[in-house]
Every structure is written in structure tokens, then in C-alpha cells.
Amino acid sequence: MQTPIKQLINALRRAEEALLMLLLGGMVLMAVVQVVMRNLLESGIYWGDSLVRVLVLWIALVGAMVASRTDNHIQIDLANRFLSPRHKPWIARLTYVFATLVLGLFTLASYQFVSYEYQDNVIAFADVPAWLCEAILPIGGGIMTLRYALHIFEVPES
Numbered sequence: 001m002q003t004p005i006k007q008l009i010n011a012l013r014r015a016e017e018a019l020l021m022l023l024l025g026g027m028v029l030m031a032v033v034q035v036v037m038r039n040l041l042e043s044g045i046y047w048g049d050s051l052v053r054v055l056v057l058w059i060a061l062v063g064a065m066v067a068s069r070t071d072n073h074i075q076i077d078l079a080n081r082f083l084s085p086r087h088k089p090w091i092a093r094l095t096y097v098f099a100t101l102v103l104g105l106f107t108l109a110s111y112q113f114v115s116y117e118y119q120d121n122v123i124a125f126a127d128v129p130a131w132l133c134e135a136i137l138p139i140g141g142g143i144m145t146l147r148y149a150l151h152i153f154e155v156p157e158s
Contacts, residue, residue: 103141
């Protein structure tokens with residue numbers, strides 16, 4: 001039987017993956033609709049291209065969040081090939097400290113950016129506020145910061 005914490009973690013994983021699939025499906029659908037409407041009807045949805053760009057941003061950040069769960073993102077790790085197995089966890093921890101610091105700064109800066117967009121009432125497209133489209137930046141950054149901070153104490157298995 002799973003503990004309530006494990007159940008919550010599994011539910012959050014499923015929610016992240018469902019959100020990623022929903023965003024990807026929406027992006028592909030909007031892009032296809034735009035192409036079909038332009039080629040067959042010589043028209044299109046005015047804000048369709050803007051929505052696709054926002055969906056690309058959301059897919060990138062949610063995908064990075066999913067990859068950060070188990071440290072499965074793209075990495076250049078030449079030193080890992082030459083280190084003894086005894087030193088690898090410590091180098092990984094050092095890398096996670098650096099990643100946590102950089103992501104923390106990113107989260108802070110993106111939060112300030114989104115809050116300025118909110119204060120200025122900037123509109124992204126079709127009366128949708130820009131801050132709403134950009135909200136994934138501090139949210140995703142915050143989640144990845146937390147995950148890499150946790151990786152410092154428990155290095156994921158490769």
C-alpha cells in the first residue's frame with residue numbers, strides 16, 4: 001500500500017504528463033487548423049499563430065519540469081565518463097547545487113517579468129493577458145528549482 005505522499009507524487013506526475021499531452025495536442029490541432037484554413041479557405045484564426053507560440057513555451061517548460069523529476073534532460077557530461085563511481089555522486093551534487101542556483105535566479109527574474117506584465121495590463125492576443133501566457137515561467141522554474149534542490153540530497157539513479 002502506498003503512503004499518502006507517494007499517492008500525491010504519483011497524482012502530480014500523472015497531472016504533469018496529462019497537461020503535456022493536452023498542450024501538445026492543442027498545439028498540433030491549432031497548427032493544422034491554421035494550415036487548412038489558409039490553404040482551403042484563404043483565411044485563418046487571427047490569434048492562432050500567437051496561441052501556438054504560447055503553447056510552445058508551455059510545452060517547453062512543462063517538458064523541462066517532467067525531465068527534471070528524474071534528471072532526464074539533455075546534458076553534456078564528459079567528466080562523468082572519466083570519474084570513478086565513488087566520485088560521481090559528489091560531482092552530481094555539485095551540478096545540482098549549480099542548477100538549483102541558476103534555476104532560482106531564473107524563477108526570481110521570471111516572476112518579476114510576469115508581475116510587470118500584470119501591472120502593465122499587457123494583452124498577448126484575443127483579450128488574453130500576457131501574464132497568463134507567461135505564468136508558466138516562474139511556476140516551471142520554481143518546480144524545477146525545488147526538484148534540483150531535492151536532487152542534492154538524493155541523487156537520482158542513472
